[in-house]
Every structure is written in structure tokens, then in C-alpha cells.
Amino acid sequence: MTLRPPADPATARPARIVAVKGMNDILPPESARWEWLEDTVRRLMARYAYRNLRTPIVEPTGLFVRGLGEVTDIVEKEMYSFEDRLNGDSLTLRPESTAGVVRAVTEHSMLYDGGKRLYYMGPMFRHERPQRGRYRQFHQIGAEALGFGGAEVDAELILLAAALWRELGLRDVRLELNSLGQPDERKAHRAALIAHLEQHADVLDEDARRRLHSNPLRILDTKNPAMQAVVEAAPRMMDFLGEASRAHFAAVRAILDANGIAYRINPRLVRGMDYYNLTVFEFVTDRLGSQGTICGGGRYDYLIEQIGGKPAPAVGWALGVERVLELLKEQGDSHAALAPDVYAILPDAGLFPQALRTIETLRAAGVAVQMHAGAGEGPGSMKSQFKKADASGAAHALVFGPDEFAAGEVTLKALRGDVSDGVLRQRRLPLAEAAVWAATLQSPTS
């Protein structure tokens, strides 16, 4: 293992270190869109009474092997696992958060006094081939309702996601819905499915053949065009549902119908993890190529028990933040409002102490102030400072010039807006009353 970067022979400086492939820096102004999305989510979650839960990024590897299933893409080939230096335990960067949420809920006996509605946001890690909408560090926002068994909570979660698309202004998203039934119903379906696939063994690809007896359901999810016909003709889970499972599905649908939520039943929707039962769903778009799933979820009534907790039903979803933002961009929405209210022009270093006191007063009153700062050789000319002020997008410049300062004042200059309102474009304001006139500088969003 080498940790020291080699020197670049051309410059003799150490070679540049760049980010790990598939892991992205999120820079301003792009990061403002992320903050806006996160703020929107927080407000919405509060309205649905979902509470924030934060779990570690690193978990014991066994949590995912047991929780997600051994024969899943994630566990088979996408996990970043490593050994704990001290005791040799296998640890993994979380590839998703449902397993971690279930572990935390169990570990802290959170269901002792009834069900809990929770949400999380954060980075996930999967060793996939990086491409548009598919990264090795990506971000999910998820909502989970644990300890509730009724179809009304499945529906509530779908309504919550639909409300989020509305709040974000996201269009062109459709809902696909399926039911995977209960384990015994799946067993019967599985047997029929294997029999069907065995009859067409000649068209199965290597992946499908390997999964034929370990995880045949996942074969239905194949993207291989050569297998489409066989998969299309495969026995449908829907036909194996018992009465209770059918009733649960009908109850979810009735709530969606009553709320005007359109959906398509997709009998081949199976989801990537083994832990789902009954309702599963995805929100998909055609506008992001083959990375078209922006949100997926479903019921996982047996996961808590599988991870060692007291059996309890649960349901949830997770959305991909990068894909949602990409889709918004695709629609032409731009939510990056990074301009400060005021750009502070400081031509005289001797006035910094008093000027900063005024700037701090404005900030405390809620005004967004960007202070001019040079790269090291003094404050720079007025002209260059005004150029920066213009580029910042600020509505106003506050000029802390020596003349006005001597009079106990500062000059406020409008940088944007209507040029004809000449009288208002420049005026002097008393430094001592900054807390009072601050209110006139604050934009409604800051």
C-alpha cells in the first residue's frame, strides 16, 4: 500500500490527488439545489409525522448479508467491505439504509410503545459501473414505517412520495405497483417459475442459470432482450396470492384510487432485495435512460425478525437524490439562488474592525452579506471590488468608504433592478442604526 503521492516530474510538486472513481464532490451552486431538496423533504416529513433517524455509515457486514439476501446484486458484488484492523471483524459501507434502520430500531427497542415513522438522508456506497445516474457513492432519502401492518400505511408512504414530487415540481414520474404475496405463496410461485424457466433453459443467460435455483424471482427483472419473451410468459405472482394478500393489495389500491394517484400494475416488478413481501412499488421516469427508477420500496414484514428483533411488520421506500435532481434539471428547473443580499465593499483595511461590526449586525438581523476579501495583497481597488459585487448577484452593495465612515455612515448602492428609480439607487445610512435598516435589505428567501 502506498500513501505518498509521487512527485510530478514537470513541476516537482506532489502529484494531484483526485476523488475516488464514481464518488462526486457536490460544489456550489449545485449544492444549493441539494439543500433546497433536503429542506423540502424535512418540511414534508414533518407534515406526515415522520421523524429523522441517523445511523452509522459503517455497519457489520453480516447485517447486509442477512438482511438483503446472499444472492442479491448488492451482496454478491457491490459492497465495499473491509476488515476492522483491531479485531478482524468484517465491516461494510452501507449500500442502503433499511437494514441499518431495522438494526437501530431493534437495538433500541423503539417499537416497545407502538409503531414508528422514520426518515433518513445520506450517502450510500455500491461498487457499480459509474454512469449517468449510477455512482459508487450516491445519496438516498428514505421513509420507513415500522410496527404497522395495515395497507393504509403502504398507501400513506406512496402518498408521501407523490406529495414530494408535487412539492419539488417533478413531472413525468409514474408509479408501478405489484404484490409479492407472503412467503408460502411465493414458494408455490417459485416452484412454478423454476419449472417454466427450466423448460426454456436454452435461452437463459449465465446470470439467470446461476440464479435459477437460488433466486429465480430476480430473473424476472432481467434487462437481457433475448430473455424477454420467456420472462413475459412466466407464471405471475399475482395468480398465486391468497385471499388475505389479495385483500391487502386491493386496500392499498382503493386508497390510491380515492386520492387520484395513477399507477400501473407491473407483475414483473420484483425489487433488488430479498426482504420484500406484499406491496412493492417503484416510481419511474423515461427521461433518465436506463437509470429510470427514482424511488423504490415496499413492505418487509419479516426483516426485523431476520435481523434478530421481535417480529414486527414494516414498509418503506428510498429515493435516489442524484436521479431526482437530474430529472428536475432535465425539466429545466433551476433552484440555485445563491446570491447574497448584500456585497460589502471595503476599500480601507483600517476600517475593518468597525465595518465588520456593522456586517455582523446585519447578519444577525437575517441579511445575507458577502464580505469582500482579497487574495492576500490588501483589499483591492474599488473598481475590482464592484466587479466582484456585480458577479456575486447581490441586490445591493454596501460601501464602507472613509468619507461616509467619518460621518458615521455607509453608502448603500442598488446593483440590480430598475435603472429609472434614480433617487433610490444610492443613499447613505447611519452605521449606528444598522439593526433598523437591515430589514429593508433582506430578501424574502434569506
Ligand code: ATP
Ligand atoms: P437500479 O435498478 O437502478 O440499480 P436499485 O433497485 O438497485 O436500482 P434501490 O436499491 O431500490 O435501487 O435504491 C433506491 C433508489 O436509489 C433507486 O431507485 C435509485 O434512484 C437510487 N440508486 C440505487 N443505486 C444507485 C446508484 N448506484 N447511483 C445512484 N442512485 C442509485
Ligand code: MG
Ligand atoms: Mg442496483
